[in-house]
Amino acid sequence: MPRSSIHERAETGEEILVLEEVTKLFPIKxxxxxxxxxHIRAVEDVDLTIRAGETMGLVGESGCGKSTLGRVAMxxxxxxxxxxxxxxxxxxxxxxRQLRELRREMQIVFQNPLAxxxxxxxxxDIIAEPLKIHGRYSDGGQRRVEELMEIVGLSTSQMSRYPNxxxxxxxxxIGIARALALNPQLLVLDEPVSxxxxxxxxxxxxxxxxxxxxxxxxxxxxxxxxxxxxxxSDRVAVMYLGEIxxxxxxxxxxxxxxxxxxxxxxxxxxxxxPDKRGLGRRRVLEGDVPSPADPPSxxxxxxxxxxxxxxxxxxxxxxxxxxxxxxxxxxxxAEIDDVLGRLRADxxxxxxxxx
Amino acid sequence: MTAxxxxxxxxxxxxxxxxxxxxxxxxxxxVDWLPHDPAASDLVKRLIPPSWLEGGDPAYLLGTxxxxxxxxxxxxxxxxxxxxxxTSAIAISAIIGISAGVxxxxxxxxxxxxIMRLVDVQLAFPVIILLIAVVGVVGTGLVPxxxxxxxTGWAQYARIVRxxxxxxxxxxxxxxxxxxxxxxxxxxxxxxxPNLASEIIVLSSxxxxxxxxxxxxxxxxxxxxxxxxxxxxxxxxxxxxxxRSGWWILAFAGAAIALTVLAxxxxxxxxxxxxxxxxxxxxxxxxxxxx
Numbered sequence: 001m002p003r004s005s006i007h008e009r010a011e012t013g014e015e016i017l018v019l020e021e022v023t024k025l026f027p028i029k030x031x032x033x034x035x036x037x038x039h040i041r042a043v044e045d046v047d048l049t050i051r052a053g054e055t056m057g058l059v060g061e062s063g064c065g066k067s068t069l070g071r072v073a074m075x076x077x078x079x080x081x082x083x084x085x086x087x088x089x090x091x092x093x094x095x096x097r098q099l100r101e102l103r104r105e106m107q108i109v110f111q112n113p114l115a116x117x118x119x120x121x122x123x124x125d126i127i128a129e130p131l132k133i134h135g136r137y138s139d140g141g142q143r144r145v146e147e148l149m150e151i152v153g154l155s156t157s158q159m160s161r162y163p164n165x166x167x168x169x170x171x172x173x174i175g176i177a178r179a180l181a182l183n184p185q186l187l188v189l190d191e192p193v194s195x196x197x198x199x200x201x202x203x204x205x206x207x208x209x210x211x212x213x214x215x216x217x218x219x220x221x222x223x224x225x226x227x228x229x230x231x232x233s234d235r236v237a238v239m240y241l242g243e244i245x246x247x248x249x250x251x252x253x254x255x256x257x258x259x260x261x262x263x264x265x266x267x268x269x270x271x272x273x274p275d276k277r278g279l280g281r282r283r284v285l286e287g288d289v290p291s292p293a294d295p296p297s298x299x300x301x302x303x304x305x306x307x308x309x310x311x312x313x314x315x316x317x318x319x320x321x322x323x324x325x326x327x328x329x330x331x332x333x334a335e336i337d338d339v340l341g342r343l344r345a346d347x348x349x350x351x352x353x354x355x
Numbered sequence: 356m357t358a359x360x361x362x363x364x365x366x367x368x369x370x371x372x373x374x375x376x377x378x379x380x381x382x383x384x385x386v387d388w389l390p391h392d393p394a395a396s397d398l399v400k401r402l403i404p405p406s407w408l409e410g411g412d413p414a415y416l417l418g419t420x421x422x423x424x425x426x427x428x429x430x431x432x433x434x435x436x437x438x439x440x441x442t443s444a445i446a447i448s449a450i451i452g453i454s455a456g457v458x459x460x461x462x463x464x465x466x467x468x469x470i471m472r473l474v475d476v477q478l479a480f481p482v483i484i485l486l487i488a489v490v491g492v493v494g495t496g497l498v499p500x501x502x503x504x505x506x507t508g509w510a511q512y513a514r515i516v517r518x519x520x521x522x523x524x525x526x527x528x529x530x531x532x533x534x535x536x537x538x539x540x541x542x543x544x545x546x547x548x549p550n551l552a553s554e555i556i557v558l559s560s561x562x563x564x565x566x567x568x569x570x571x572x573x574x575x576x577x578x579x580x581x582x583x584x585x586x587x588x589x590x591x592x593x594x595x596x597x598x599r600s601g602w603w604i605l606a607f608a609g610a611a612i613a614l615t616v617l618a619x620x621x622x623x624x625x626x627x628x629x630x631x632x633x634x635x636x637x638x639x640x641x642x643x644x645x646x
Binding site (some may be wrong): 044076099100103104107108110111112113116117118119120122127131134175178182351 | 547
């Protein structure tokens with residue numbers, strides 16, 4: 001592979017970030033001696049590819065390892081095994097100066113906008129920080145800060161305000177401006193709208209879409225909100241207990257879901273029309289997510305799956321393309337079930353029978 | 356400016372500031388301007404009660420001590436030694452303690468363990484014993500006293516600062532700074548320290564109070580500064596034999612210690628409320644609600 005500079009901007013559609021069999025474990029320490037007695041298997045054997053200019057949606061329940069995967073992808077955490085490539089270069093073992101260079105190309109926006117902003121620093125100071133860290137502030141940094149504030153829709157008069165004086169939506173815009181300051185190629189968006197009011201969510205989602213179009217950004221959009229993911233993503237990966245169970249284009253995953261977990265998730269999406277809510281046959285999962293410290297043998301989903309059989313306990317299904325399904329799925333009994341379409345149809349029929 | 360006015364609108368803050376200004380003025384007051392030479396004894400005029408009491412002498416506002424020295428002049432003159440020792444000592448404690456605490460909290464791992472075990476050793480070691488040892492080796496003096504109580508005070512700082520650093524190090528804004536490529540030193544100075552500011556101020560106000568008391572205690576035991584310097588603690592110590600015949604010697608020096616200690620504590624509380632941006636908003640709202 002030619003060793004091109006990571007700073008060279010990728011053409012739309014080029015692979016910019018590739019994760020291969022990435023695993024991240026967190027040690028569990030207990031006892032007076034703080035000995036490691038086990039591991040939280042937060043992310044296990046995950047493959048993920050993000051292309052320039054596209055949005056990769058990552059969905060899953062709380063605690064399934066989405067955020068950890070985002071941080072590993074950014075090299076904020078070091079994976080325990082597996083490789084991470086950025087623009088064709090293996091960045092898995094980079095540190096110090098090299099990581100600083102990588103930071104210019106990959107940035108993150110956090111879930112809680114207020115918590116991600118230092119309460120003691122003014123808005124202008126926060127947005128200027130990345131420029132100062134990378135020694136670009138002295139050369140027209142002030143103008144760049146003003147420009148960034150305009151790009152994200154903040155008024156430059158708010159420059160000397162403090163984060164807690166602004167609204168949640170404005171705070172998230174500061175976080176986005178800061179992430180954009182170094183002109184990165186990839187943004188990891190870790191639940192960027194979950195903490196916001198619904199009306200503000202739409203504004204921020206639209207802002208993100210505009211920015212993507214304008215700067216050719218790639219997004220790793222992490223969320224538990226399926227409707228938001230469906231709205232913003234080009235491709236989607238569904239995560240359960242540290243593993244990706246199904247992945248494909250948005251249409252493939254949302255219209256032809258083949259993994260039982262994806263189907264269960266989709267069946268929980270509220271209907272578009274409030275009058276039709278509660279009419280469709282929902283797939284309600286029973287039980288809790290097992291502890292990631294001690295995941296089930298074989299398929300991790302089997303303890304809550306209505307299709308589980310003996311084989312699920314013995315062998316872990318690989319994430320591959322299976323018969324009759326056009327995208328990778330990790331289930332021994334994968335079968336397409338257009339949950340959303342069926343729910344809509346159900347709702348229509350029951351409506352008809354009622355009236 | 357409005358922040359200062361808002362700060363002073365609270366009565367406890369205002370009173371504390373006034374007391375501390377008086378103490379500071381006393382500390383800088385020229386010796387020649389005092390009504391009497393604080394060191395001049397006059398055995399004819401020993402144990403005169405305060406001027407407003409029976410037998411008092413208008414020339415001696417707060418009376419005289421057992422060898423006829425003016426108590427008022429000595430209390431005023433003594434403030435400079437008490438304040439000098441307390442503030443210098445706390446500055447030394449703060450510099451060592453904050454550095455150690457931030458380093459332990461942010462670096463973690465082995466660095467953390469080593470520093471915190473040193474803290475344990477320091478806290479387990481009685482300051483008085485250490486000071487007796489130092490006095491035994493170098494003799495009493497202003498500088499050894501400041502150094503000893505200053506250096507021994509670092510552990511309190513280190514422990515509390517480490518705790519706060521740990522919680523700050525886990526915030527998203529520190530993670531954001533790391534994601535931006537900031538190095539550990541930059542994060543410690545730009546993100547951790549500014550967010551420790553209110554805590555450090557509160558700690559220091561309590562710390563000065565503690566140092567004042569420690570100095571008083573040591574001077575009381577005769578381990579403080581040499582007797583020719585009338586520090587407040589030394590005055591309390593010297594007067595303990597005259598509690599029945601001349602209570603005022605002890606009372607005014609003791610009152611000076613108590614008031615100054617209290618004022619520092621209230622000042623710290625007030626500053627914390629007005630410096631912390633989250634409580635600042637709350638105080639503002641409260642004031643708005645009160646009209």
